[in-house]
Amino acid sequence: MTALGVVFRPQLPPERLRSIVRAADGAGLDELWLWEDCFLESGIATSSAALAWSERLHVGVGLLPVPLRNVALTAMEVATLHRLFPGRVTVGIGHGVQDWMAQVGARVESPLTLLHEYATALRALLRGERVSTDGRYVRLDDVALDWPPLGPVPVLAGAVGPRSLVLTGEVGDGTVIDARVTPDGLRDALALVGEGRRRAGRTGEWPVVVYVLAATGPGARERVAAEAASSGHSVDGLGAAGDADEVAAVVRGLAEAGATTVVLQPTADEPDPEGFVRFAAERVRPLVPR
Template sequence: MNPSLGLLLYSDGPLSELVNLARQSETLGYEYLWYTDVRFARECYVGLSAVAANTTKLKMGPGVTDPYSRHPAITAAAMATLDELSNGRAVLGLGSGGAGFRELGLERTLPIAAMRETVNMFKGLLRGETVTSQGKVVSLDGGKLSFKPVRDHIPVYFATHGPQMTKLAGEIADGVLIANTLQPAAFNFYVGKLMEGLAKAGRAPETLDIGLRVEACIDEDDEKAFTVMSRRVASRLLSQYPHWDYLDELGVTLPEEFVAMAQDRSLHDTAKAAKLLPPEVVESMVLAGNPKRVAEQLARALHPRVTQLTLRPHAVPGGTMASVVAAFAEQVYPSALQMRAAAEAA
């Protein structure tokens, strides 16, 4: 089976653009829409409600929320409400978070325990249970939803590229979105961790939706597209320092000058940092270029176990997100599938 298509949109654009892109993506055959839940950006659940009211088939959810800035009981109530509004189309994306935590005085403590406790609490509340749980991170004393959810199970997806979190996803999640991993060997590593988690829980492999989340800038001007994405990679790497363990699995070694810039926040300059990144580093994580070039990159990265392919689009200056969303669905995705099929048959 071919992977289903998903779209991840960042909550920095106007809600009118979100609604337009949601309608467009549904028409183009996208099955999922994920909307970022970021502190100090547009409110995630307001945006998702607008998507629910303007679409009929798209599954939708936060991409992703976390156990720290929103208590899992509040998330359960919000998701059950979204599920009611969308007639059973809600999906929950969970991650360990980080953005805005410093400003809010939050700490990301014991993330594995926090995610496990969140999922257990979330599932119990949806089933209509009165939940009392004293966890290492998250607690609840006699909590119960005051209304009956449309469904007693809403799928839970983990977004991660951490080995232990990936293993936990195989154990307790319905799906996983592995981000920016375009090296087949690296994706094999994560699949191995998922299999460990599935085996621990006694689950069959087909019960887990395994997603690959890719970031792409698609434009006929290869240089412009590459510049956009190299800056995106540089920005993400600078913000993630020193949590770069996943780079080992990608086989990526960063230039010493880039590492020195990351170590001193006063030196952070995205444009300069981007110029320090070799092209092969950028292309190990993101897609950039004209549709044919991007399709070739994607075909090499499409692991046989991928069951969902999620796009986070980026536009060149003067370009539009809508054009990237359309090019990915109409040109890149089908071409990549054909290339992969031809390679498998050879």
Template sequence: MKRVGVVFGSITPPEQIATVARRAEELGFGEFWFSEDCFFSGAMSGAAQILAATRTAPVGTGAISVATRHPAVAAMELAGLARTYPGRVVPGVALGVRSWLDQLGVLPAAPLAALRETVGVLRGLFAGETVSVDGGAHRLDRVRLDFPPPEPLPVHVAAVNEKALRLSGQIADGTILSVLSGPTYVRWARETIAARRPDHRVTAFALYSVDTDRTRARRAVRDAVAMFLAAEATSALVRVPGYAAELADLLAGGAGAPLAERIPDAWLDELAVAGTPDECAARLRALFDAGADSVSLWLFPTDQAVRVAELTARDVLPRLG
């Protein structure tokens, strides 16, 4: 089943989360994710707010870093949410953005090994097992949750580059694709994942704005697109659609106008979902056709998220059938 959801995090003011989530569920959005970026809002507190404000929709962490959170502590937090809101909690983990991990001094020496290790620890703890690990990233000595979740939780991995996507296909129940995932990248990522599990789900996040005024909608996402382009300048998100060389030139010319003002319009078509209702519906269809099982929308402008959600439910989702 294809789903359209809402993603929270980073630029979303924490005090707006519950209001937007409650209204989005009323409008028919099918799932919620909380993206933990440094240094904005925490995923655990954000996910808890969404779960408390909504009734039935699944809520995922999309994603928490395996470098900044010890897996035993993450499992304890997630298990507590899962016992309080059975059947609704979807753990999502990732390495995290390298530049932010460097700021904290926690970049693992072997990032993919740390990701594999963390997923294994989470699965064991969620299953009620006693886990001991002396790995490259974390150490656990006979750790067992006193309050495990009522049933083992599915674990999703947020991945960007080729090796991480392949690993996700091997070890995870689903893969989360970052914002800036356009149709070209989603198609490549789906092929790269080559999941072992037939029910492996691919969720794409999209920077999103819809308005009857096309120019206003696209202007609303430009700053966010620029921020993530700068953070992911050397990643597959930029390389796969063929923007790496031109982006390097744009970043090198930083003394001029802000990057947000210099992003080519064609890039917005690929890297965001922004425009009129017809345009947004077409771009969402393109993401589904490229291989996404669900697309979660980061609603812009963030201070008008409820209005954007209402317009989407009225004029975009019906166009998707």
């Protein structure tokens, strides 16, 4: 099954979130994804509001930057969301943008070590375990949640580089990949994830969330190309632009390459974010096999 989502980009002001959520819920969008980008908006605060404002919408947070957040706090917040809105939220963690982490004094010498320690501790806390650990970065002394989730809670991990992709397969419960991949690039990335899973003896289903830069309407191709180039991610075949058939074809290509959720990432200059959500739910979704 392939789920289809849309990102509420935090370049939009927080007060705009409610109308996006209403549009997504009303149009039947599968998933709405949120970012915790410095220094824009909180991923947890926005996800809580989005869940409360909707009846059925699944909300994803991808990604929470681990250098910015104490692991016990993240465990408390994720557990609270799952108790309040069971089965309707997915949370991913990642290294964070290193320049931003440096700005707040949180950059670490070894992001890989931090993510490994953090994911291991977070998953244990969310399983209701009592955790003591004295790692290089993560230190907990007899910590357990009083209100752990009532069921299993997957923790997805995001990555770009090869070693980080391998790590997501070792310590995560799924992988989040940003919008710089084509279907061939996704296959290469998932081969690395698979290497990590084999190292850790991980088997079974593996959620793969992939963002894709997307636009429709006048100037769609030019907007996608301009944003990709400005981000330094200009690659042949990158992004999805055009009408519903053209966007759906890109979504299907990513699904065939291994994505279980494809999240359309509107350009920063998207003139009608609510309309884009309805376009995804009402026109693209019917063209993508479930």
